[in-house]
Amino acid sequence: MNFPIISSLIILPIVGTIFLFFIKSNEKNTSIKYVALFISLSNLILSLYLWYIFDNTNPSFQFVENRQWILGLINYKVGIDGISILFVILTTFIVPLCVLSVNYTIKYRLKDFLIAILIMESLMIGVFCSLDLVVFYLFFEGGLIPMFLIIGIWGGSRRVYSAFKFFLYTLLGSVLMLVAIISIYWISGTTDVTKLYEIGIDQKYQNLLWLAFFSSFAVKTPMWPVHTWLPDAHVEAPTAGSVLLAAILLKMAGYGFIRFSLGLFPVASEYFTPLIFILSVIAIIYTSLVALMQEDMKKLIAYSSVAHMGFVTLGIFTITQQGIEGSIFQMISHGLISAALFLCVGVVYDRNHTRLIKDYGGLVSIMPKYAIVFMIFTLGAVGLPGTTGFIGEFLILMGTFQKSFITAVIASLGVILSAAYMLWLYKRVVFGNLIKDNLKKLVDLSKNEIFILWSLALPTVFFGFYPELLFKTIDVSITNFLEMYEFNINTYLSNKQ
Amino acid sequence: MINLNFVFSEIFISISIMFLLILGVFKNRSSNLIYNLSILSLFIILISNYNLFGKDELTIFNNSYKIDFLSIFMKFLVIASGIFVMLSSSKYLKLNKIYKIEYPILILSSILGMMIMISANDLIVFYMGLELQSLALYVLASFNRDNVLSSESGLKYFVLSALSSGLLLYGCSLIYGFSGSTNFDQISANITEVQYGLTLGIVFIIVGLAFKISAVPFHMWAPDVYQGSPTSVTIFFAILPKIAALTVFIKFLYVPFVNLIDQWQIIIIFLSIASMLFGSIAAIGQQNLKRLMAYSSISHMGFALAGVAVGSNEGIQSSIIYISIYLMMNLAFFSCIFMLRRNNEYYEKIDDLSGLSKNHPILSISLLISLFSLAGIPPLAGFFAKFYIFMAVIEEQMYALAIIGLLSTVIAAFYYLRLIKTIYFDKELEKYDTNHNIGLRVSLAISTIIILLYFIYPSSLLAIISNIKVI
Numbered sequence: 017m018n019f020p021i022i023s024s025l026i027i028l029p030i031v032g033t034i035f036l037f038f039i040k041s042n043e044k045n046t047s048i049k050y051v052a053l054f055i056s057l058s059n060l061i062l063s064l065y066l067w068y069i070f071d072n073t074n075p076s077f078q079f080v081e082n083r084q085w086i087l088g089l090i091n092y093k094v095g096i097d098g099i100s101i102l103f104v105i106l107t108t109f110i111v112p113l114c115v116l117s118v119n120y121t122i123k124y125r126l127k128d129f130l131i132a133i134l135i136m137e138s139l140m141i142g143v144f145c146s147l148d149l150v151v152f153y154l155f156f157e158g159g160l161i162p163m164f165l166i167i168g169i170w171g172g173s174r175r176v177y178s179a180f181k182f183f184l185y186t187l188l189g190s191v192l193m194l195v196a197i198i199s200i201y202w203i204s205g206t207t208d209v210t211k212l213y214e215i216g217i218d219q220k221y222q223n224l225l226w227l228a229f230f231s232s233f234a235v236k237t238p239m240w241p242v243h244t245w246l247p248d249a250h251v252e253a254p255t256a257g258s259v260l261l262a263a264i265l266l267k268m269a270g271y272g273f274i275r276f277s278l279g280l281f282p283v284a285s286e287y288f289t290p291l292i293f294i295l296s297v298i299a300i301i302y303t304s305l306v307a308l309m310q311e312d313m314k315k316l317i318a319y320s321s322v323a324h325m326g327f328v329t330l331g332i333f334t335i336t337q338q339g340i341e342g343s344i345f346q347m348i349s350h351g352l353i354s355a356a357l358f359l360c361v362g363v364v365y366d367r368n369h370t371r372l373i374k375d376y377g378g379l380v381s382i383m384p385k386y387a388i389v390f391m392i393f394t395l396g397a398v399g400l401p402g403t404t405g406f407i408g409e410f411l412i413l414m415g416t417f418q419k420s421f422i423t424a425v426i427a428s429l430g431v432i433l434s435a436a437y438m439l440w441l442y443k444r445v446v447f448g449n450l451i452k453d454n455l456k457k458l459v460d461l462s463k464n465e466i467f468i469l470w471s472l473a474l475p476t477v478f479f480g481f482y483p484e485l486l487f488k489t490i491d492v493s494i495t496n497f498l499e500m501y502e503f504n505i506n507t508y509l510s511n512k513q
Numbered sequence: 514m515i516n517l518n519f520v521f522s523e524i525f526i527s528i529s530i531m532f533l534l535i536l537g538v539f540k541n542r543s544s545n546l547i548y549n550l551s552i553l554s555l556f557i558i559l560i561s562n563y564n565l566f567g568k569d570e571l572t573i574f575n576n577s578y579k580i581d582f583l584s585i586f587m588k589f590l591v592i593a594s595g596i597f598v599m600l601s602s603s604k605y606l607k608l609n610k611i612y613k614i615e616y617p618i619l620i621l622s623s624i625l626g627m628m629i630m631i632s633a634n635d636l637i638v639f640y641m642g643l644e645l646q647s648l649a650l651y652v653l654a655s656f657n658r659d660n661v662l663s664s665e666s667g668l669k670y671f672v673l674s675a676l677s678s679g680l681l682l683y684g685c686s687l688i689y690g691f692s693g694s695t696n697f698d699q700i701s702a703n704i705t706e707v708q709y710g711l712t713l714g715i716v717f718i719i720v721g722l723a724f725k726i727s728a729v730p731f732h733m734w735a736p737d738v739y740q741g742s743p744t745s746v747t748i749f750f751a752i753l754p755k756i757a758a759l760t761v762f763i764k765f766l767y768v769p770f771v772n773l774i775d776q777w778q779i780i781i782i783f784l785s786i787a788s789m790l791f792g793s794i795a796a797i798g799q800q801n802l803k804r805l806m807a808y809s810s811i812s813h814m815g816f817a818l819a820g821v822a823v824g825s826n827e828g829i830q831s832s833i834i835y836i837s838i839y840l841m842m843n844l845a846f847f848s849c850i851f852m853l854r855r856n857n858e859y860y861e862k863i864d865d866l867s868g869l870s871k872n873h874p875i876l877s878i879s880l881l882i883s884l885f886s887l888a889g890i891p892p893l894a895g896f897f898a899k900f901y902i903f904m905a906v907i908e909e910q911m912y913a914l915a916i917i918g919l920l921s922t923v924i925a926a927f928y929y930l931r932l933i934k935t936i937y938f939d940k941e942l943e944k945y946d947t948n949h950n951i952g953l954r955v956s957l958a959i960s961t962i963i964i965l966l967y968f969i970y971p972s973s974l975l976a977i978i979s980n981i982k983v984i
Contacts, residue, residue, distance in 0.1 A: 087972035
């Protein structure tokens with residue numbers, strides 16, 4: 017029996033929380049932070065090692081563990097392929113930064129917060145690794161509990177409303193998916209994803225099942241018109257919570273679209289592609305316009321997240337090599353950039369206790385270091401060549417052009433709009449004259465903040481110039497995935513004739 | 514010669530009831546002794562009942578009493594939860610000055626009644642058991658007789674329950690008239706065609722039983738009785754009679770009347786949907802924790818009935834799993850309520866939970882776990898309970914039932930979240946007492962750990978319950 021490396025990745029943070037639970041801590045003693053940091057860093061190292069020993073040329077799932085779990089019904093099955101490994105590393109990479117960032121943002125009940133974050137990490141790694149629908153559902157829904165507490169306990173003034181909205185919206189979306197999962201079990205006799213890939217699901221059920229999965233993923237993505245929980249949740253969550261939410265939680269749905277919607281229901285995906293295109297385009301244009309009008313920085317970035325995720329869903333459902341790879345790349349890039357943008361907002365919020373754009377202006381003259389990193393991420397969000405944002409959007413648009421010219425043209429407008437709202441935000445916050453008195457006292461980034469922000473900025477730029485490193489990992493898996501998809505569609509078409 | 518080993522538990526508990534009653538009358542200040550002896554006798558019958566696992570099924574007393582795996586397992590559940598209930602409530606009784614000798618004896622009698630109900634294979638035996646448990650429960654509900662609410666709840670429960678027993682008895686007589694026997698197996702053999710008299714009889718009996726497990730629209734007594742009774746009785750009400758009545762539901766519908774499934778299935782589906790929805794919606798406005806739990810148990814019973822409505826062995830098994838997990842969650846929740854005590858006074862309003870997590874982190878975590886589990890959020894045990902139910906329901910392609918059920922869990926999630934919000938997000942109050950007795954701590958710890966860690970090895974319970982085959 018090989019060493020169960022994926023299960024260790026999932027379990028390690030939970031084991032860490034048990035340690036944390038027994039450490040005495042109070043408001044002044046922050047040594048507990050280092051314990052959490054140590055746990056999350058060791059998880060990062062473990063996942064990097066996993067990436068190192070991961071076989072790029074092998075299209076099937078690797079490091080698979082399969083154990084009996086629920087008697088005679090469900091097996092606990094986890095494993096990774098080129099698609100999931102990047103999300104796992106994104107998760108393990110973001111969590112230590114979240115832990116580092118608690119210094120300024122979490123003023124009370126630090127221990128509980130760290131425990132919540134680490135449990136969250138376990139569950140999210142579980143989502144990306146699970147190869148069984150029920151196991152997936154377990155991790156997917158389990159994440160609601162810590163996130164509800166993170167928003168509700170450490171959030172801003174309207175935190176209760178936001179926490180409830182977040183919880184109930186996502187739960188409502190997900191229960192239909194549970195019905196679909198159980199139906200799949202009775203239709204196909206298994207919930208094992210790899211087996212389902214092989215035997216397929218009866219065509220006559222696919223449309224309904226696809227819609228049930230869609231209801232869950234659309235809420236989590238979030239897609240227009242069920243995106244309204246996101247700005248509320250983001251605005252009220254503490255910085256570290258927003259980072260987790262934007263960087264990783266939103267990616268669960270994108271990942272789910274690829275792995276489950278496309279993989280399990282190819283015929284239905286083909287059928288519903290126009291729907292996704294329309295919703296994505298509306299999301300891109302509409303939320304970009306909404307973002308233009310925001311007065312709250314965090315809300316603006318939250319709406320920009322919806323627009324960026326619109327690109328992701330658009331790319332996934334082009335069902336082309338470029339589109340899907342672009343979407344995955346866009347998700348990774350958005351994970352880095354939006355996380356960093358929320359941290360940037362957090363930096364000034366901790367100093368000045370306001371998130372309104374009009375309360376700022378001219379920060380460049382007193383916070384030059386801040387201005388530099390903020391600019392990098394602004395340009396990344398705009399999609400400037402040389403950052404990861406560009407490559408993702410470019411590939412997605414390339415994929416879209418192959419499928420639908422008009423969609424691609426409208427979606428391209430979104431790129432312009434994103435430049436408009438991001439640069440305008442940057443101009444109003446950082447440029448201009450420093451006239452407000454309370455801003456004159458602000459201090460520039462501390463070492464801790466510099467470290468966090470630059471460790472996000474470096475990969476953003478690095479992968480912008482050298483995306484090959486990531487594509488090498490996902491290429492074979494995606495090619496294989498699309499071949500399987502084409503095969504399923506063709507068998508369906510030949511059966512029909 | 515009848516082998517009385519199989520009814521040793523029932524005989525032993527009857528003898529100990531009489532013995533304890535005599536002891537209580539003749540010995541002064543013996544309430545503590547009697548309480549502990551009752552727990553001991555429950556332990557003894559728990560063990561003797563445990564030894565029956567794995568034995569072949571058999572019927573005794575002219576086929577009127579049946580010992581099979583279902584009845585052994587359900588009796589085991591009843592006795593075990595009886596022990597936990599008694600362990601956790603002793604301090605409550607002392608502080609409320611109702612620590613009297615009659616209390617444990619009444620509990621034992623009602624457990625005896627439930628055991629007879631569970632094993633009954635004959636309408637008359639079943640009715641006898643039902644009445645024995647109900648009579649004890651009437652007294653228990655009004656046990657705190659100086660309290661107006663408690664007296665009210667006892668009276669209310671008595672009047673409504675007597676009415677439902679009357680309906681049930683009338684149903685029994687109709688069935689006897691149309692099938693010519695009171696024995697379950699005989700009835701099943703005698704029924705050859707659908708007769709309206711029989712259907713009517715089934716309906717009457719279902720109404721009576723629905724009343725006992727408080728399924729909508731026969732739920733009206735539950736909120737008042739839950740709120741009015743002493744908390745130690747409320748926890749008893751919330752768990753034990755439900756287990757017994759659900760078993761009777763299963764046995765009654767699937768042994769004599771399995772061939773008439775077309776006649777009763779739609780009624781059960783209606784009861785199930787109505788309970789799930791009503792329980793979830795009505796709980797939203799509640800302010801009292803016990804009252805809230807009444808509505809929550811109504812909606813949980815709706816889920817258990819959904820399993821019964823399916824009409825397959827898997828459905829029955831799933832509803833038994835549901836009730837087993839339900840009892841754990843209720844035990845955990847009520848143990849937490851028992852801990853809301855300040856200066857020897859118990860608190861039971863939702864507002865009293867405000868900011869609990871500041872001063873009592875461990876108690877709050879337990880409440881958090883039991884509440885999320887009651888709401889059915891994975892990976893806690895409550896999710897698996899619902900999962901098994903919907904596995905069975907969807908297998909029979911009853912999609913409407915499944916979707917309505919799951920939507921009602923979303924509604925229900927709202928009021929559980931409201932409690933969590935009060936505990937975690939609101940301003941803290943004064944500290945509560947922390948000197949709880951060991952029994953209460955143990956029952957809270959055991960139930961919470963089972964709920965939390967159930968997901969690691971869910972097969973264990975499933976493996977036991979998959980032995981239950983009624984059809």
